Amino acid sequence: MIQNLLAALLLFGLLSCGGTDRETHPSEQPGMCAKEEMAADGIVRLSKIEVWPQFLDEYMKYAMEVGEISLRTEPGVLTMYAVAEKENPCKITILETYASKEAYDKHIASAHFRKYKQGTLHMVKSLELTDQTPLNPANRINNFME
Amino acid sequence: MIQNLLAALLLFGLLSCGGTDRETHPSEQPGMCAKEEMAADGIVRLSKIEVWPQFLDEYMKYAMEVGEISLRTEPGVLTMYAVAEKENPCKITILETYASKEAYDKHIASAHFRKYKQGTLHMVKSLELTDQTPLNPANRINNFME
Numbered sequence: 001m002i003q004n005l006l007a008a009l010l011l012f013g014l015l016s017c018g019g020t021d022r023e024t025h026p027s028e029q030p031g032m033c034a035k036e037e038m039a040a041d042g043i044v045r046l047s048k049i050e051v052w053p054q055f056l057d058e059y060m061k062y063a064m065e066v067g068e069i070s071l072r073t074e075p076g077v078l079t080m081y082a083v084a085e086k087e088n089p090c091k092i093t094i095l096e097t098y099a100s101k102e103a104y105d106k107h108i109a110s111a112h113f114r115k116y117k118q119g120t121l122h123m124v125k126s127l128e129l130t131d132q133t134p135l136n137p138a139n140r141i142n143n144f145m146e
Numbered sequence: 147m148i149q150n151l152l153a154a155l156l157l158f159g160l161l162s163c164g165g166t167d168r169e170t171h172p173s174e175q176p177g178m179c180a181k182e183e184m185a186a187d188g189i190v191r192l193s194k195i196e197v198w199p200q201f202l203d204e205y206m207k208y209a210m211e212v213g214e215i216s217l218r219t220e221p222g223v224l225t226m227y228a229v230a231e232k233e234n235p236c237k238i239t240i241l242e243t244y245a246s247k248e249a250y251d252k253h254i255a256s257a258h259f260r261k262y263k264q265g266t267l268h269m270v271k272s273l274e275l276t277d278q279t280p281l282n283p284a285n286r287i288n289n290f291m292e
Contacts, residue, residue, distance in 0.1 A: 083278035132229035142288040
């Protein structure tokens with residue numbers, strides 16, 4: 001009985017000592033924060049952005065900066081993987097995964113996201129956000145900065 | 147019977163996937179073969195597939211099977227991550243990464259890919275393959291089956 005109580009107390013301590021009420025997993029990559037588990041209201045999204053050609057180089061700097069900071073420092077940003085079409089580098093697709101709606105709200109309220117958003121508004125010709133469902137929940141991605 | 151065949155295929159793949167002269171890295175995930183390093187002629191691709199609605203359930207089975215076998219057993223298949231639009235599940239996007247052109251050729255010559263391709267030809271309304279360049283080479287993905 002006392003052993004069970006002790007175990008429960010220990011478990012409670014372990015779960016609560018990260019300062020977040022959501023479970024996190026330590027990353028094996030240096031410079032990467034621990035990541036939250038995907039919650040029921042997690043988001044998997046493909047963001048399709050077309051950039052005006054004259055702004056492409058400048059846009060890339062903003063996009064790389066916000067991608068790196070988000071992935072390194074936000075526990076709820078599980079993937080932020082951006083690719084550009086080989087034939088037309090102005091057409092960018094980003095695989096974005098947020099552990100929860102709360103994690104997404106935190107992301108778009110962050111200083112680094114707002115800097116990106118406000119700094120690139122005039123560079124973006126079109127933006128399409130399409131929420132997705134993974135075909136196979138057992139197919140997992142660990143996305144990190146090297 | 148089909149389960150046994152799948153298991154045999156998986157086992158064959160697991161046992162045989164060390165037999166390459168390209169550098170491989172052992173996976174930390176059980177049931178995942180070691181993966182090759184990305185070569186200069188590696189391929190990052192977004193495949194966009196629209197499936198005829200009446201075949202969607204059947205298509206999903208084929209897609210999940212080929213995805214799992216490819217990712218588990220092919221050293222040169224680095225990502226095979228499929229998502230479907232929430233608003234229209236017939237619209238599927240797959241993030242496919244091959245370590246080299248050779249790895250891609252091996253993939254499309256494999257029994258599991260040919261089974262998928264031939265089995266689903268009549269289910270596919272449209273198919274668009276678009277090669278991509280990652281924005282940031284330091285942004286890495288480890289894709290695996292859990």
